[in-house]
Amino acid sequence: MAEADCVAFLRETVVPEMRADPDCERRPDAEPPTYRWLNGRYPGFVKHLQREFDASPADFYREHVLDGADDDGYDWGLPEGEAAERTRERLDAHLDELRYRGHPETTIRPYRARLKKYVRLYCDLHGPDLLDGLRDESRRAEEIDRAFTVSKVLDRTLQTPAARRKYVEDVRRFYRELVDAGYIAYNPMRRMETRLGLDVPEWDNPSLSEDDVAELWRATADRRERLLVVGLCGWGLRPSELAALHVRQVVLDPDEDDYPYLDFRDGDRKNGPGTVSMLAGADVLDARLDAVAERDGWTGYVFPSATADAGHVHVDTLRRWFAALVERTGVTVRGEAPTPKYGRRFWYSLYGEAVVDVAERFTPVAEAQGSADASVVLENYLSEADRRMHLRTVMSDSLSGLFA
Incomplete structure (x- = not known):
């Protein structure tokens, strides 16, 4: 929930x-x-x-x-006065706009409660006028520091990284919409996760290393095992997604000059519809499809099952296959046998390395633009398509070397 x-x-x-x-x-x-x-x-x-x-x-x-029982005349906890009234009007207008777009009250009330906590803290620390300084570019550094001070107080009162990030995201959203509407000139929460250290995960989930993946790959005995390693470690699929993979989701020959990809529809994935690029290993999937398509009564699943009601193998079967491969190679992570989710974590760790690699490539450009951080160039001077292209190229090079 x-x-x-x-x-x-x-x-x-x-x-x-x-x-x-x-x-x-x-x-x-x-x-x-x-x-x-x-x-x-x-x-x-x-x-x-x-x-x-x-x-x-x-x-x-x-x-x-x-706190949200009475929607009319909501008490934002602001003091009396013209400055506080201007802030209150913007907050109320923002929520009215969300309702106009169709957001339900069950979503607005918790969002409003988080905004209220931030606003009350800001007023306690800096006074009731939340917006005046944000209209003046010359006060940008001062206002960003003020927002940072409030965020640090919130950061100390919230116990989980997820809760801290949620407050930052919600307050940034409020400011962003005021920027879009022309009420303020800039968003003081734009890179607040970085200043608070929230963009660095606090958890420590072990993953397979490149050497581990290479060893598993060398030990594969057939197409099924090769696809198991590629799907988990090369595409970052969840074990359940790989077990239920169907030919209708496979696009091996895209219309444009692009990588082959998997097309997940609504209901296929935990986080909704989307695509997964096969930056390496598409030939493994192609060979697997050729093999299973010759079976009598094939219904399109990449890992079909004649006994399962779903028509494909259960995720536990896939886990047993992976465990058998791990046992055969003797691969361990921190002294324990890795499970399929370690392959998905490997994909994410490799992606993180690719982001750093691309950022380092643009360090000279950042310096020429007077930026101390290359990520500023990636965000402000490259289109989304260009950023994606650079990241996919680096990932493809790394993965292709593993699954040669």
């Missing part, structure tokens, strides 16, 4: 139960349910709030249900 889903669950399920239960002892429009009452009915929900949002049920309820 995402944050908006949790809010909807409280409003649509928990609140009616609180009203109907004589043992609740709490009025839902005035105070949150007791921990004992809510945990007794929905212990998984309580744990989810604590684990995913670092919030106690009471705090989450107060912020998202009680």
